[in-house]
Amino acid sequence: MNEVKWLDSAVFYEIYPQSFKDSNGDGIGDFNGIIEKLDYIKDLGCTAIWMNPCFDSPFLDAGYDVRDYYKAAPRYGTNDDLKHLFGEVHKRGMHILLDLVPGHTSWEHEWFRQSCKAAPNPYTDRYIWTDNTWEAPEGMNALIGISERVGACGVNFFSHQPALNYGYYRPDKPWQQSMDSPGAKATLEAMKDVMRFWLNAGCDGFRVDMAHSLVKHDEDSKGTIALWQDVRAFLDREFPDAAMVSEWGEPDRSLQGGFHMDFLLHFGPSHYNDLFRCEHPFFGGGGDASEFVKAYTANREKSGGKGLMCIPSGNHDMTRLAKYIHGGRRKIAFAFLLSMPGAPFIYYGDEIGMRYVEGLYSVEGGYERTGSRSPMQWDDTPNAGFGTSPADKLYIPLDQSPDRPTVRSAQADPDSLLNEIKKLTAVRAAHPALQSRGDIEFVYCVKNEYPLAYVRKDGGEAILVILNPSDREVSFPFTEALGKSIYTYGAPAAQANGSVTVKPQTAGWYLI
Ligand code: GLC
Ligand code: CA
Numbered sequence: 001m002n003e004v005k006w007l008d009s010a011v012f013y014e015i016y017p018q019s020f021k022d023s024n025g026d027g028i029g030d031f032n033g034i035i036e037k038l039d040y041i042k043d044l045g046c047t048a049i050w051m052n053p054c055f056d057s058p059f060l061d062a063g064y065d066v067r068d069y070y071k072a073a074p075r076y077g078t079n080d081d082l083k084h085l086f087g088e089v090h091k092r093g094m095h096i097l098l099d100l101v102p103g104h105t106s107w108e109h110e111w112f113r114q115s116c117k118a119a120p121n122p123y124t125d126r127y128i129w130t131d132n133t134w135e136a137p138e139g140m141n142a143l144i145g146i147s148e149r150v151g152a153c154g155v156n157f158f159s160h161q162p163a164l165n166y167g168y169y170r171p172d173k174p175w176q177q178s179m180d181s182p183g184a185k186a187t188l189e190a191m192k193d194v195m196r197f198w199l200n201a202g203c204d205g206f207r208v209d210m211a212h213s214l215v216k217h218d219e220d221s222k223g224t225i226a227l228w229q230d231v232r233a234f235l236d237r238e239f240p241d242a243a244m245v246s247e248w249g250e251p252d253r254s255l256q257g258g259f260h261m262d263f264l265l266h267f268g269p270s271h272y273n274d275l276f277r278c279e280h281p282f283f284g285g286g287g288d289a290s291e292f293v294k295a296y297t298a299n300r301e302k303s304g305g306k307g308l309m310c311i312p313s314g315n316h317d318m319t320r321l322a323k324y325i326h327g328g329r330r331k332i333a334f335a336f337l338l339s340m341p342g343a344p345f346i347y348y349g350d351e352i353g354m355r356y357v358e359g360l361y362s363v364e365g366g367y368e369r370t371g372s373r374s375p376m377q378w379d380d381t382p383n384a385g386f387g388t389s390p391a392d393k394l395y396i397p398l399d400q401s402p403d404r405p406t407v408r409s410a411q412a413d414p415d416s417l418l419n420e421i422k423k424l425t426a427v428r429a430a431h432p433a434l435q436s437r438g439d440i441e442f443v444y445c446v447k448n449e450y451p452l453a454y455v456r457k458d459g460g461e462a463i464l465v466i467l468n469p470s471d472r473e474v475s476f477p478f479t480e481a482l483g484k485s486i487y488t489y490g491a492p493a494a495q496a497n498g499s500v501t502v503k504p505q506t507a508g509w510y511l512i
Contacts, residue, residue, distance in 0.1 A: 001232060001236060001258055002235075002236060002240040002241065003260075004205070004241060004242075004243045004260055006047070006048070006095055006243075007048075007243055007260055007261065007343060007436060008432075008435055008436045008437050009047065009428075009429060009432070009435045009436070010047050010048045010095070010343040010436065011045060011046045011047055011048070011338070011343065011344050011346070011425050011428065011429075012046060012047075012048045012049065012050050012097075012310070012343055012344065012345040012346065013041045013044065013046035013048070013049050013050075013345075013346050013348065014049075014050045014051075014052070014312070014315060014316070014345050014346065014347045014348060015034060015049055015050070015051045015052070015348055016029075016052050016062075016316050016348060016373055017029050017030070017031070017034065017051055017052060017054050017076050018062070018063075018075075018076075018364075018373075018395050018396075019348070019373050019374060019375045019376060019386075019395060019396060020033060020034055020037065020348055020376050021033030021034060021036055021037050021376060021378070021386060021387065022375075022383075022386055022387025022388075022389065023035075023036060023387070024387075025387055025388040025389045026075070026387075026389055026393070027387065027389035027390075027393035027394045027395055028075050028076075028387075028395045029076070029375070029376075029386075029387075029395070030075065030076045030077050030081075031054075031072070031076050031077035031081040031082055031084070031085045032077060032081060033387070034051070034085055035084070035085055035088045038088055038089060038092055038094070039092070040407065041094070042092050042093075042094060043422070044346070044351060044418070044421060044422060044425065045421065045422055045424075045425020045426055045428075045429065046094075046346060046425065047093075047094055047095070047429075048094055048095040048096065048097070048204075048343070049089060049094065049095070049096045049097070050096075050097045050099065050207045050245070050345065051096060051097070051098060051099065052099050052316060053066060053098075053099045053101055053209075054072055054073055054076050054082065054098070054099075055067070055068060055069055055070075055071060055072060055073055056068035056071040056072070056073050056074070057073055057106055058106055058108050058160075059073075059364045059365075060106070060158065060160045060364065060365050061157065061158050061160070061161065061364070061365035062316070062363075062364045062365055062366060062373070063099075063364075064099075064101050064157070064161070064209060064365075065104075065105070065106035065107075065108075065158070065160055065161050065365075066101050066105050066106055066109065067105070067106045067108045067109050068109070068110075069194040069197075070194070070197055079201070082201070083201050083202055086201065086202035086203055087202065090202070095204040095205075095243070096203055096204055097203065097204060097205050097206055097207045097243060097245060098198055098203045098205075098206055098207075099206070099207050099209060100191075100194070100195065100206040100207070100208045100209065101209040101210075102164065102191045102208065102209070102211075102214060103156045103157075103163060103164060103209065103210045103213045103214055104155065104156035104157060104161035104162055104163050104164055105161070105162065105164065106160060106161065107143070107146075107160045107161070107162055111123045111126045111127075111190075112126075112127060112162050114126075115127050115129070115149075115153075115162075116146065116147035116148060116149055116153075117147075117148055117149060118147075118148040118149045118150070122186070124149075124183070125165055125177060125181070125182070125183020125184070125186070125187075126164060126165060126183065126186070126187055126190075127153050127154070127162045127163060127164055127165050128140070128153065128154040128162075128163045128164075128165045128216065129149070129151040129152065129153050129154075129165075129175065130142075130151050130152045130154075130173075130175050131150065131151055131174060131175040132150070132151065132152070133145065133150055133151060133152055134152070135152055136152045136154065137152065137154040137176075137216070139216075140154035140155065140156075140163065140216075141154070141155050141159065142154050142155060143155060143159060143162060151175070154216075156210065156213060157210075158365060163216075164187050164191075164214075165177060165183055165184055165187050166179065166184050166187055166188060166214040166215050166216075166223075166227060167179035167180070167181055167183075167184030167215060167216070167223070168215065168216045168217045168218075168223075169215050169216070169217050169218035169222060169223035170217055171217075172217075176216075176217075179215060179223055179226070179227065188227065188230065188231075191231075192231065192234050195231075195234075195235075195239075195242075196238065196239075199238075199239045199242055204241070204242065204243055205242040205243030205244055205245070206242075206243075206244060206245070207245045207246075207247065208244065208245070208246050208247060208248075208259070209247055210247055211224075211228070211246035211247055211248045211254060211257075211259070212224060212246075212247075212248040212249070212250065212253070212254070214227055215227055221250070221253045221257075224253075224257065225253055225256050225257040227257075228254075228257030228258050228259065229256075229257055229258050231258065232244075232257070232258025233258075235258070243260055244258065244259045244260055244261075245259065245260065245261045245262070245263065245310060245343075246259040246261075246262045246263065247263050247265070248262050248263070248265075249262065249263060249264065249265035249268055249270065250262070250299075251299055251300075251302070251303040251306070251308060251309050252299070252302035252303040252304075255303050255304075255306060255308060260308065261308040261309070261310050261342055261343060261436070262308060262309055262310065263309070263310050263312065263345075264296075264309045264310060264311045264312075264342070266312075266315075266317070266318045269295055270292070270295055270296075270299075271291040271292035271294075271295045271296075272292065272311070274287060274288060274289065274291055274292050275287070275289060275292055275333075275336075276314075276321050276324060276325060276333065277318065277319055277321070277323070277324050278324070281324050281325060282452070282469065283324075283325045283329055283330075283332060283333040283336070283467075283469045284324055284325055284326075284329060284469070285329055285469045285470045285471055285505070286470065287448075288447055288448045289445055289452045290445050290446065290447040290448075293442050293445045293452075296309070297442065300341075300440075305439070306437075308341065308342050308436060308437075309341065309342040310342040310343050310344065310345055311337055311340050311342060311344060311345070312344075312345040312346075312347060313333075313334070313337055313344070313345065313346050313347050313350040313351075314347035314350050314372065315345070315347050315372075316347070316369060316372060316373055317369055317372075318369070318372065319356045319368075319371070319372060320347075320349070320350065320354060320355060320356040320371075320372050321333065321347075321350055322350070322353045322354060322355050322356065323355065323356040328489065328490070328505050329469045329505065330353055330417050331417060331420045331489050331507065332467050332468070332469045332489060332505065332506075332507045333469070334417070334420065334421055334424055335424060335465070335467060335487065335489060335507035335509070336452070336465075336467050336507075338421070338424040338425060338428050338434070339424075339428065339434050339456060339463075339465045339509060340440070341435075341436060341437070341438060341439075341440050341456075342436055343436050346421070347372075348376055349376055349377070351410075351417060351418050351421050352377065352405040352406065352407055352410045352416070352417065352418050353405050353417050354374070354376070354377060354399070354404075354405060355399050355401065355404065355405075356371040356372055357370075357371040357372075357374045357396075357397070357398075357399050357400075358371060359371075360374075360396065360397060363395065363396050366396075370396060373396055374396045374397065374398055374399055375387075375394055375395070375396060375398050376407075377398070377399065377404055377405060377406045377407065378406060378407045378408065379406050379407065379408035380406060380408065380409075383398060384398055384399075384404065384406055385406070385407075385408075386398070420489065423487060424487065427486050427487045427509065430486075431458075431461060431463060431486065432458040432459065432461065433456045433457055433458035433459075433461040433462060433463045434456050434463060434509070435458070437458065438456045438457055438458035439456065439457040439458065440454055440455070440456055440457075441454060441455045441457070442454045443455055443464070443476075443478060444476035444477075444478070449474070450468050450469070450470040450472065450474045451466050451467055451468035451470075451474055451476065451502055452466075452467045452468075453465065453466045453467070453476055453478070453500075455512065461511070462511070462512045463486070463509055463510065463511060463512070464478070464480075464482065464509070464510045464511075464512045465507075465508075465509050466493055466500065466502055466506075466507065466508050466510070467507050468502045468503070468504065468505065468506050468507070469505060470504060470505075471504045471505065472504055473501060473502070473503055473504055474501070474502060475499045475500060475501040475502075476499060476500055477498055477499050477500075478495070478498070478499060478500045479498045480512050481495070481512070482495050482500065482510045482511075482512060483510060483511035483512055484510070484511045485508055485509065485510050485511075486509050486510070486511060487507070487508065487509040488506070488507070488508040488509075489506060489507040489508070490503055490504075490505055490506035490507070491503040491506055492506075492508055493506075493508050493510065
C-alpha cells in the first residue's frame with residue numbers, strides 16, 4: 001500500500017459546507033464561499049480539509065442521504081465550481097477529502113427507485129431486501145409497504161437511508177446474498193466508479209462514512225475488511241496517492257482494510273468524552289483521563305503501535321467543545337489535540353470557541369446536532385459576515401449572544417484561542433515527533449489526578465508534553481532532564497529532585 005506522505009504532517013480542518021461561508025446571499029454556504037476562506041484556513045496552520053457531503057440530496061440528513069453521487073448539490077455550486085475548489089486548495093499546497101457515504105443512499109436515489117420495482121432490473125439487488133414484506137432484515141430497521149416489489153428493505157441510519165447491498169458475511173436466509181453474489185459485487189463496483197469519478201476530478205481522497213457497516217452479519221468485520229482490501233487494491237492500481245480516512249473507530253480493523261487513518265469516535269468505548277464532553281471533563285479541570293488513555297493504548301497496541309487514530313476537536317455530530325471547556329483550558333485542550341499521533345481534525349469554528357447554540361429546532365435531520373452546525377462567525381457585519389441574506393433565510397440561525405466570538409475579534413486579540421492554535425500548528429509542523437507517525441509513551445496518567453504527561457518520539461527527537469488543566473500546582477516523577485521548551489502556555493515547568501512541577505492551568509512541550 002502506498003504511503004501518502006502529506007498525511008504524516010497533516011492538520012485537518014472540517015468544513016460543514018452549508019454553514020461556512022455564503023458567497024451569493026441565499027442563506028446557505030457554498031463552494032465559492034469556501035474558496036474565499038482558504039487563506040484563512042491555511043493561515044491557521046491547517047494543511048488539509050475534510051468537507052462533509054456536498055452531493056445532490058433531498059437533505060433529510062444534511063447530505064448524508066445522497067440522491068446522485070455524481071452531481072454536486074446545486075445549492076453549493078456546480079461540479080465545475082467544486083473542481084475549481086480542488087484547484088484553489090492545491091494552489092495553496094493543501095489537500096481535500098470528500099465525504100464518501102457508501103453504506104446507504106437517499107430513498108430518492110434512482111437506484112432505489114429502480115430497486116423498488118417488481119420487475120427484475122439491474123438494481124433489484126442493489127439494496128438489502130427480504131423476500132417478505134412483513135419481515136425486516138434481522139437487526140435492522142426497515143422500510144415496509146413502500147414498494148411494488150414484495151419485501152422489506154433494510155435501512156442503515158434514518159428511515160430514508162436504505163442500506164446498499166454488499167452482501168452478508170455468512171448468509172443464512174434465501175434472500176441474504178453472499179459478498180460475491182453478482183448484486184453485491186455490482187454495488188461495490190458502482191461505489192468504485194463514484195470514487196474514480198471524484199478522484200479524476202481532483203479530490204485527494206475520502207473520509208468514509210460508517211466504513212465498518214457495509215457487510216452484514218460480520219461481527220469480526222472479516223468481510224468488511226476484505227471488501228476494503230479490494231478497494232485498496234483498486235486504489236493502488238489506479239489512484240495510489242488517494243488518502244483514505246475511516247469513520248470506524250477500530251484501527252486494528254480499518255488499517256488492515258487499507259485505510260491510512262481511522263477516527264477516534266466520540267461514541268463507543270473510546271472514553272473521548274471523558275476528556276471533553278461530560279459533567280466533569282478532564283480538560284475542564286476536574287475529571288479523569290486514565291480510562292481514555294487505557295482505551296487509547298489498547299487500541300494502539302492492537303493496531304501494531306501505529307499512531308493513526310485521528311482525534312477531532314469536535315464534529316457535526318457532537319456538542320461543541322466550548323460548551324464544556326472554558327477560557328484558557330481550551331488552549332490546553334488544543335495543546336493535547338495538536339500533540340497526539342494521527343492527524344488532528346479541527347471542526348470549523350472550534351478555533352474561535354464557537355458555542356453550541358441551544359434551543360434550535362432540528363434542521364435537515366440534525367436534531368440535537370443542529371446546535372453545533374450554526375453559521376460560522378467571521379466578523380461584526382450582518383449575519384456575522386457569513387452571508388448577506390436576510391437573517392430569516394439563514395440555513396440555521398446564528399448564535400444570538402451579544403458576545404459571540406468572531407474570527408475578526410480573535411485575530412485582533414494576541415491572547416485568543418485562534419492565535420494560540422496558530423502557534424501550536426506551527427510548532428507541530430516543525431517537529432516530526434509531534435506529527436502523525438511519531439511514537440507516544442504515556443509517562444504520567446493517574447486516575448482522577450493531574451497532569452497528563454507523555455513523550456512523543458521520532459528519529460532522534462523526543463518531546464515531553466505536560467498538560468495541567470486543573471487549578472492545582474501538581475508534580476510527577478520524571479528523571480530525564482527537560483531541555484528547551486518549544487511551546488508553553490502559562491508558567492513553564494520546574495524540575496527538582498527527580499520530579500517535575502507545573503503551575504495550575506498550564507501546558508508545555510519540552511525537548512528531552
Ligand atoms: C455518520 C455521519 C452522520 C450521519 C450518519 C449517517 O455518522 O457523521 O452525520 O448522520 O453517518 O450517514
Ligand atoms: Ca450560497
